[in-house]
Amino acid sequence: MADYKYVGKRLPRYDGMQHALAKTRYVNDLRYPDMLHMKVWRSPLISAKILNIDTSKAEVLPGVVAVVTHKQVPHNRYGAGDYPVLADEEIRYLGQEVVAVAAVDVDTAMEAVSLIQVDLEERTPLLDPFKAMEPDSIQLSPIGNFIKFDGNPYRQILKGDFESAIQEADFVVEGYYRTAAQEHCPIETQVSICQTDGMGRTHINTVTQAVFFNQGTIAAILKKPRSKVHMIGGVLGGGFGAKNDPHADHIAAVVSLYTGGRPVKWLWTREEEFVASTHRGAMHMFFKDGVMKDGRIIARSVRSIRDGGAYILTNDYVVAKHAFGVAGPYNIPNVKVISYGLLTNKRPTSSMRGFGLFQASFAFEVQMDRIAKTIGVDPWRLRFINAVHDGDTSATRAVLHNCALIEVMQAAAGRAGIRLDEELLHMASHSREEV
Amino acid sequence: MARQRGTGIAAVWYPTGMSGGGDPSQAMIKMQPDGSVDVLIGSVDIGEGARSVMRQIAAEELGVPIELVNVTLVDTDSSPLDTGTFASRVTHQTGNAVIQAAQEARQVLFEVAAGQLGVEPQQLTLQDGMVVVRDFPEQAIPIADVADYAVWTERRLIAGRGSFGWAPVKVDPETGEGEPLHNMAYGATVAEVEVDTETGEVKVLKLVSAYDCGKAINPLLVEGQIDGGAAGGLGSALLEELHPYYPTLDHYPTGFFSYMLPTAKDVPALDAVVVEMNSISGPYGAKGIGEMTANSQAPAIINAIYDAIGVWITDLPATPEKILRALEAG
Amino acid sequence: MKNVKYFVPATLTEALQLLEEYGPDISVLAGGTDLVRDMNLEFKIPQNIMWIGHLQLEYIKEEADLLRIGGATRMQTAASSLAVKEKAAALAKAAGKMASPPVRSLATLAGNLCTASPAADPGCAMVGLRAEVVLSSTRGQRVVPLDQFFLAPNETVRRPEELLTEIQIKPTGEREGSAYIKIGRRQAMTLAVINTTSRVKLDGAGKVESVAIAIGAAAPTLLRIRPAEAMLTGQALTEEAILEAAEIASKEIRPIDDVHGTIWYRRKAAKVLVARTLREAAKLNGGG
Amino acid sequence: MIKYPINFKLNGQLVSVEAPATINLLTLLRDYLNITSPKFGCEQGNCGACTVILDGEAVNSCLVLALTVNGRAVTTVEGLGTPEDPHPLQVAFTEHYGAQCGYCTPGMIMASKALLDKNPHPTREEVVEGIVGNICRCTGYNKIVESVLAAAEMAR
Secondary structure (H helix, E strand, O other): OOOOOOOOOOOOOOOHHHHHOOOOOOHHHOOOOOOEEEEEEEOOOOOEEEEEEEOHHHHOOOOEEEEEOHHHOOOOEEOOOOEEOOOOOEEOOOOOEEEEEEEOOHHHHHHHHHOOEEEEEEOOOOOOHHHHHOOOOOOOOOOOOEOOEOOEOOEEEEEOOHHHHHHHOOEEEEEEEEEOOEOOOOOOOOEEEEEEOOOOOEEEEEOOOOHHHHHHHHHHHHOOOHHHEEEEEOEOOOOOOOOOOOOOHHHHHHHHOOOOOOOEEEEOOHHHHHHHOOEEOOEEEEEEEEEOOOOOEEEEEEEEEEEOOOOOOOHHHHHHHHHHHOOOOEOOOEEEEEEEEEOOOOOOEOOOOOOOHHHHHHHHHHHHHHHHHHHOOOHHHHHHHHEOOOOOEOOOOOEOOOOOHHHHHHHHHHHOOOOOOHHHHOOOOOOOOOO | OOEEEEEEEEEEEEOOOOOOOOOOEEEEEEEOOOOOEEEEEOOOEOOOOHHHHHHHHHHHHHOOOHHHEEEOOEEOOOOOOEOOOOOOOHHHHHHHHHHHHHHHHHHHHHHHHHHHHOOOHHHEEEEOOEEEEOOEEEEEEEHHHHHHHHHHHHOOOOEEEEEEOOOOOOOOOOOOOOOOOOOOEEEEEEEEEEEEOOOOOEEEEEEEEEEEOOOOOOHHHHHHHHHHHHHHHHHHHHOOOOOOOOOOOOOOOOOOOOOOOOOOOOOOOEEEEEEOOOOOOOHHHOOOOOOOOOOOHHHHHHHHHHHHHOOOOOEOOOOHHHHHHHHHHO | OOOOEEEOOOOHHHHHHHHHHHHHHEEEEOOOOOHHHHHHOOOOOOOEEEEOOOOOOOOEEEEOOEEEEEOOOEHHHHHHOHHHHHHOHHHHHHHHHOOOHHHHOOOEHHHHHHHOOOOOHHHHHHHHOOOEEEEEEOOEEEEEEHHHOEEEOOEEOOOOOOEEEEEEEOOOOOOEEEEEEEEEOOOOOOOEEEEEEEEEEEOOOOEEEEEEEEEEOOOOOOEEOHHHHHHHOOOEOOHHHHHHHHHHHHHHOOOOOOOOOOHHHHHHHHHHHHHHHHHHHOOOOEOO | OOOEEEEEEEOOEEEEEEEOOOOEHHHHHHHHOOOOOOOOOOOOOOOOOOEEEEOOEEEEHHHOEHHHHOOOEEEOHHHOOOOOOOOHHHHHHHHOOOOOOOOOHHHHHHHHHHHHHHOOOOOHHHHHHHHOOOOOOOOOOHHHHHHHHHHHHHHO
């Protein structure tokens, strides 16, 4: 069935006209009777010990319905078990949530937050991931600053023998690459509407990208079975990785336990997105490649350090995926990768479109041009002659199928009006055995 | 006043799904008495078009007009589980789950129709909204009639279940040996820039990106991902920085007036090329590309800057200051 | 939330009386792009607000040797006005470079001046054009040259009872031109990392009869670069002279490090922009 | 809380409502009049998701004090087209994939409408200038510009 009826067709989006008519209802467009509004007390300090939390004035302010601290959270840990829902003993990043207030309107909630007194003992913050690696560094967590991978403080990838191969290379090309910390910036900020009904079932209108992942997380926080956490989602104003980890849902869900059945809405401001939401962590990457005169890359080593922020969250996943793919879509026989994730007193990092391989791609593709310029080979040719083919193995020795690096380069060059030489135009990604 | 132009390239790859597998998608399909179809998935649509893609797959598999196919939003009371909309996984994982669910529902449909037509289910096929006996086109029943008959007479539920995902993968703790990354997709970008060597300002004149997605279920939506990625990549290359005085938090931005996103003027006219090679595991041969399309532009732009003015800016973003300092360092 | 009173004076006189009565406790609302944004962000909630959008203070009048622009003239009006393009080219360009089209259809020239941002696009142009502002109150009017108007960010010589009702600019005439250039952090909707205006008049022999150079985002207020102006006056506007003026300007400014740029970069860029605006202004685009 | 009357034309209909002097037009539309097409994106005047048309001009409704619309005319997407009779812009955005997540779309469409009302056949650069105040993180703007150009063509 080469020609399908619907598959492969340029049909308009299912909800295209709905968007254009502005009939798509986002969570912030929903209204419920008696809906309360939430604001939180956020730490003004980067790192501190929490001495005391005084919410007495806030609790008696007219219009305030619930004031919640870590004491009222059934289970105050999530993520890798290290991330408090509301800070209890310490502050690890600027803007960390400590107290949540639900009130009849936003102004009252903000006024209540201004009446909260949290005594903090400021600590010297640890902001540099390189310093975090040093033995005498400040330790952010009981198990140190290094993110663990099956017990190791690094994710290592070894293929062939880099150390001897680098000796045989005609050229050794090194490079340091840094990608910046970035904010996802979906135009819809974090928002959640939670209501716990008379039977103790919590209903959540959510903007998460991962409904069931968050259902599991929130069920554990509320100490309830998944079936008692009813999440309704599916429409959001952009994600880009900003809405995988819980931001508003889990705290609003806890607050909804104490509002006598009234729904509570928590809409983050744009400033809160910039100060306190998860972000893409900066990454430092050190490349060292062994290259032959004809352009074949025979050895590649990569050492990378991710500035991971205050808690573990997905740092292990991001660093691992980075390590698995950082050698690039090239058939390099000898590879040595060692990647670290370090905790720092910055707001937590997590997924952002690219998930560790944005950083890797930037590094290995600028490194490829640096090699080309160093050994005097055309940048296109360098990539074509090293490109992976079907049947090659990746750095983790997995057999590769459906390769297409050659074809996408041919297509991009063609559309850009760049005349590749014949030899490159006749290359194909199918297995090297096939003639 | 010197404006130098340069061209740069970059070629990237990216897996489908979470590294290490173990990220299932589930789907359920049920047919209404009038032959219309509800597809229940656990994947949310974050703008990439998951519901549109699943609708096209379900309509294709069930042979019903697409106008009759509805894809639900996500409600944990009714939707089956899904790991999440990220890692370029929804078209591939949820697509395969929808195909399984559609095939199971189609089998029930054929069993009911077989009774009505007095044939074996295996003899039946679908053609233009009709259940047809293969090789006997005149022996056919509209799908809606079979659905109606199933509900009120046969009291059968025409429905199907599907679930897809790679099993969790163990990799060697020391060497990483194993297959943590699946179904790699590929992309390449050609960037052209103009650099003002006196002020360090960079303008991106051209971004051509070609991405292999195995099989485009909806090429228009694939182009949208390539265009959107191009703007994201441009932002990462030239504009976006949460810590202007890294690694400190000094002068951190608190809004769109101090954290620069690309505006419509920053992004040149884009060229998106959809390349279709194949995927041995994807629905109709599809791979996922949503997460990777912002990865090839930043290196291509930095390589284009080197081509224009002969300096490597290897610390993103390539702000005018970094360019002037690099030019002065020579 | 505090109670905020809202006034809609029927006439300018009534508006000035309100200002007299409430002084610093009343905020003037014309475009509102700064005032309302500050209210949104809870920075500053005024006790009283006076709306003047209906008081016919948006006008552009060309007189013999004076361009008179109403204080409530909006950015898009100034940017698209033929009179301003011809007689005060720098202002037309700067007004068109401020923020975004929707903001430019709200924001007013007087509001921009009274907010006194050191990086203001139109403000920088008007200082470089040697504009003067008319401050009206119940006691009458006074005219203040713009380079004496700013005291500090968000602080001007305007007394609480005064309303900035008009901006007066001497049109660029024979052998005279003006130019405005801005470096932002992206191609649109960006604050100036650094911006510069030059206004140059040449005499019959091609020597500089008069010159004004203004630089923004380089000091607590928009800055006139007097030493460079003095050096150029009476000289032929050669490339050497231009580069020397640029060098002086680069040393004269007092920029800061912030999220938009660093001291190092602002000094470098100021030198380039002073040179470029002088060259462009010297093309005598004002009726020359 | 002191409130003041506002009488204005909203999508062609006269509306009377009372509101305090502390709220902006975005809040008036969304929370007082249940017009949810303009979206909250930043409330700093920098994203355009709240764009509506005020007396023929595209404006950030978060920067307009609600009381100042008294006696004036506001148009939102709700006043543009209906499912049965969509505006050319709405048809074009659908057919040319000018919307992915849809959150910036209402603002984009109002900015485009204001542009086309003044300049029925804009060049590509003029369209880009018309929507430069509207940030989109999903589409890369390309297909939005093509949608607006297609809508202009339709109206020819």
